[in-house]
Amino acid sequence: MDILTARGLVMTYGSTRALDGVDVRVGAGESVAVMGPSGSGKTTLLHVLAGILRPMAGAVDLAGTDLLTLSDAERTKLRRNDFGFVFQSGQLLSELPAEENAALPLLLSGASRAAATERAGGLLRRLGLAGMERRRPGELSGGQAQRVAIARALVGSPMVVFADEPTGALDQATGREVLDLLTAATREHGAALVVVTHDAGVARWCDRTIAMRDGRVVSEFTAPATSAAGVAR
Numbered sequence: 001m002d003i004l005t006a007r008g009l010v011m012t013y014g015s016t017r018a019l020d021g022v023d024v025r026v027g028a029g030e031s032v033a034v035m036g037p038s039g040s041g042k043t044t045l046l047h048v049l050a051g052i053l054r055p056m057a058g059a060v061d062l063a064g065t066d067l068l069t070l071s072d073a074e075r076t077k078l079r080r081n082d083f084g085f086v087f088q089s090g091q092l093l094s095e096l097p098a099e100e101n102a103a104l105p106l107l108l109s110g111a112s113r114a115a116a117t118e119r120a121g122g123l124l125r126r127l128g129l130a131g132m133e134r135r136r137p138g139e140l141s142g143g144q145a146q147r148v149a150i151a152r153a154l155v156g157s158p159m160v161v162f163a164d165e166p167t168g169a170l171d172q173a174t175g176r177e178v179l180d181l182l183t184a185a186t187r188e189h190g191a192a193l194v195v196v197t198h199d200a201g202v203a204r205w206c207d208r209t210i211a212m213r214d215g216r217v218v219s220e221f222t223a224p225a226t227s228a229a230g231v232a233r
């Protein structure tokens, strides 16, 4: 069953067609890598699918809800409840301990502090951060900080996690570890994952890869990383 579908997406910036008629579907619990050269429209697609950007044309449907007919307030609420986000870096609040950073979406949704930090702490421990729950982001390595971001993305049990170059600021080995955790943790939670990346190896962790070029999906495949590498350039 598809949980997220988009049809005919068009997004332009002046004369640049960042999205030029894109159709995408994401199955429930499926992980999808979005690849392609710089400027091919990957981040724009992610933002449109996540309801952050409104396209000039097309439709986005999340489990039967048309995202583009919602009011801004409704879309914000849907993003908070149904989506999780992991960005390249710098998304944690520097003054808050890891546990509270990870608990933030639940706190914003009105959960009690005790319940929210307990759930966040459990996730952090499952992501290998036992004993680091009270550390602030400045006291964590880049890879550890991304694990906190993954915990935060999953803490509200979202339907879809969106990740934009989540390992872009990490060395390759740490990046692989983080991706492994990201895909395993989203799977474990039954969430779908849409991950934008330049790393052809990511396809190894994902169920499907979408390749973009010049604002269009040029190929789509379920394949090992060796096939993905040819499309990544």
Ligand SMILES: Nc1ncnc2c1ncn2[C@@H]1O[C@H](COP(=O)(O)OP(=O)(O)OP(=O)(O)O)[C@@H](O)[C@H]1O
Binding pocket: 013, 016, 017, 018, 036, 037, 038, 039, 040, 041, 042, 043, 044, 045
């Ligand atoms: N806010 C904006 N204003 C003007 N042009 C934009 C804006 N955002 C994106 N673009 C343009 O739209 C096109 C697609 O950009 P996008 O960021 O989606 O590509 P990308 O594939 O994610 O690139 P990268 O891999 O470098 O992050 C590019 O030509 C970019 O310059």
